[in-house]
Amino acid sequence: MTPDHPDPDRALYTISVAAQLAGVSPRTLRSYENLGLLAPTRxxxxxxxxxxxxxxxxxxxxxxxxxxxxxxxxxRILDLQDENTRLREADTP
DNA sequence: TTTCTTACA
DNA sequence: TGTAAGTA
Structure with missing residues (x-):
């Protein structure tokens, strides 16, 4: 159950919308990015x-x-979770 | 009006 | 983390 392209155009949100969806304030999202925890496109x-x-x-x-x-x-935890995800994708393409 | 950066408390 | 200033 992992459709390849059910929706080719993935949704992108501005910081105000993203903040509401994430349950934090825009200030916090910018902070996460400054800490190198997030990398939204521009x-x-x-x-x-x-x-x-x-x-x-x-x-x-x-x-x-x-x-x-x-x-x-x-x-550290984020890196491990990401690596784990990569490994899973490598095992179950 | 919203977002951006910088900066202070 | 919230808020303000000064921009774009």
Missing amino acids: TSGGTRLYSDNDIVRSRRVTALVDQGVNLAGVR
């Missing part, structure tokens, strides 16, 4: 555009921080 004008993956990533960061994990810990 328009030619410089406006951040958040993908659904950016939203879920934000939620993971928020969840970890809520649990008391520090910056180093969040980076």
